[in-house]
Amino acid sequence: MSAAEQAEGIPDVPVDARGWPMYEIFVRAKRGLNHVHVGSLHAADDRMALTHARDLYTRRNEGVSVWAVRSESIVASTPDEKDPFFEPSGDKVYRHPTFYEIPDDVPHI
Amino acid sequence: MATAEQAPTGSRGPEETPVEPAALQRQFDETIARDQRIEPRDWMPEGYRRTLVRQIAQHAHSEIIGMQPEGDWITRAPSLRRKAILFAKVQDEAGHGLYLYSAAETLGVDRADLTERLVEGRQKYSSIFNYPTPTYADVGTIGWFVDGAAICNQVPLCRSSYGPYARAMVRICKEESFHQRQGYELLLTMMRGTEAQRRMVQESVDRWWWPSLMMFGPPDDNSPNSERSMAWKIKRHSNDELRQRFVDMTVPQAERLGVTLPDPELRWNEERGRYDFGTPDFSELKRVISGEGPCNEERVARRRKAHQDGAWVREAAAAHAAKQASGRATRQEAAA
Ligand SMILES: [Fe+2]
Numbered sequence: 001m002s003a004a005e006q007a008e009g010i011p012d013v014p015v016d017a018r019g020w021p022m023y024e025i026f027v028r029a030k031r032g033l034n035h036v037h038v039g040s041l042h043a044a045d046d047r048m049a050l051t052h053a054r055d056l057y058t059r060r061n062e063g064v065s066v067w068a069v070r071s072e073s074i075v076a077s078t079p080d081e082k083d084p085f086f087e088p089s090g091d092k093v094y095r096h097p098t099f100y101e102i103p104d105d106v107p108h109i
Numbered sequence: 110m111a112t113a114e115q116a117p118t119g120s121r122g123p124e125e126t127p128v129e130p131a132a133l134q135r136q137f138d139e140t141i142a143r144d145q146r147i148e149p150r151d152w153m154p155e156g157y158r159r160t161l162v163r164q165i166a167q168h169a170h171s172e173i174i175g176m177q178p179e180g181d182w183i184t185r186a187p188s189l190r191r192k193a194i195l196f197a198k199v200q201d202e203a204g205h206g207l208y209l210y211s212a213a214e215t216l217g218v219d220r221a222d223l224t225e226r227l228v229e230g231r232q233k234y235s236s237i238f239n240y241p242t243p244t245y246a247d248v249g250t251i252g253w254f255v256d257g258a259a260i261c262n263q264v265p266l267c268r269s270s271y272g273p274y275a276r277a278m279v280r281i282c283k284e285e286s287f288h289q290r291q292g293y294e295l296l297l298t299m300m301r302g303t304e305a306q307r308r309m310v311q312e313s314v315d316r317w318w319w320p321s322l323m324m325f326g327p328p329d330d331n332s333p334n335s336e337r338s339m340a341w342k343i344k345r346h347s348n349d350e351l352r353q354r355f356v357d358m359t360v361p362q363a364e365r366l367g368v369t370l371p372d373p374e375l376r377w378n379e380e381r382g383r384y385d386f387g388t389p390d391f392s393e394l395k396r397v398i399s400g401e402g403p404c405n406e407e408r409v410a411r412r413r414k415a416h417q418d419g420a421w422v423r424e425a426a427a428a429h430a431a432k433q434a435s436g437r438a439t440r441q442e443a444a445a
């Protein structure tokens with residue numbers, strides 16, 4: 001199955017009555033903010049995932065927009081490679097503004 | 110079932126005892142010592158994982174079973190306002206159960222399995238929900254006592270060392286305050302009513318007080334797993350400390366409400382700056398937990414029936430999803 005089909009939400013595991021697939025839910029609390037991961041739920045299909053997400057995670061106007069993503073579609077770094085994976089940014093202090101010394105009498109910098 | 114928040118397979122399974130390299134253990138210990146959170150994909154000792162699965166599952170089951178005692182009053186609450194409030198409250202409890210099942214699943218367990226363990230009576234839930242609700246005042250008393258006790262228990266759990274559990278608790282605690290307040294307000298209203306209503310409130314308080322104190326579990330000197338849970342910072346305070354906090358919080362509320370708490374030993378201790386109170390009958394707690402409470406069978410049977418009665422809905426939804434998916438695949442093929 002292609003990635004495009006997966007993104008459409010076509011189940012690649014047999015969906016039986018016992019186990020609806022799992023979705024990760026992201027909620028935008030209000031305009032101007034990013035969607036934030038709030039938890040997961042199970043649903044038979046994409047549409048049900050959205051309505052369940054609304055009922056479960058926004059009962060008190062906690063959101064203006066919801067994303068539901070099949071859990072298995074998420075790629076994540078593994079904790080094992082934690083150090084080497086993030087290492088490239090570790091020794092690049094010059095990426096931070098505090099690396100640069102500017103005399104105190106230079107305004108607005 | 111795979112999830113981005115799921116545990117790495119290497120450290121799963123109660124039977125196998127994987128090699129726990131000292132370095133991983135050290136990393137884990139340091140994270141706990143620094144008061145940082147353990148996250149799903151981190152290495153963790155098998156005992157830590159097992160303790161969490163048990164605790165979170167029991168907690169989830171309690172929320173789900175907890176809908177029943179009050180749920181019975183939804184159709185009989187005396188006004189549309191009270192019906193709507195109670196409906197929202199019970200719906201919140203369902204939500205709490207689902208937040209917690211979601212947290213449990215990050216530890217590599219399957220939600221359907223947990224439900225099965227509950228309906229087969231293989232996993233426990235809070236003893237308090239095995240008591241009956243014969244009067245409408247019980248709706249108020251549950252909100253005041255049971256949700257109040259839940260707040261005492263759950264606020265410290267917002268700092269629990271396991272990230273997904275702590276985050277679920279933050280969400281839950283935000284909602285519990287409504288539960289407690291609606292209960293107390295209901296009782297206040299009844300206390301302003303007739304003599305019969307006041308008697309009904311007092312009678313309800315008499316029945317619920319001791320079982321509510323039992324919610325905090327056995328006394329510290331008889332609580333085998335407590336110490337380890339506290340060392341892992343899953344739990345932050347002992348059972349007795351939480352019970353004391355609940356008493357200290359509730360006594361002034363009872364005075365304001367105008368009811369008597371049924372404990373002759375209850376009195377302010379100037380020296381300690383806290384209330385002294387009697388000892389709950391912990392043998393009753395033991396009996397209720399082991400299945401001999403007044404409503405244990407009814408509660409589990411009802412959950413089992415609801416699960417069975419819902420089977421056709423789950424099957425139909427799955428069939429619909431499969432049909433939609435295959436229709437979409439055919440259309441895509443035709444378009445290609
Ligand atoms: Fe709850």
Ligand SMILES: [Fe+2]
Nearest residue numbers: 202256285288
């Ligand atoms: Fe509650």
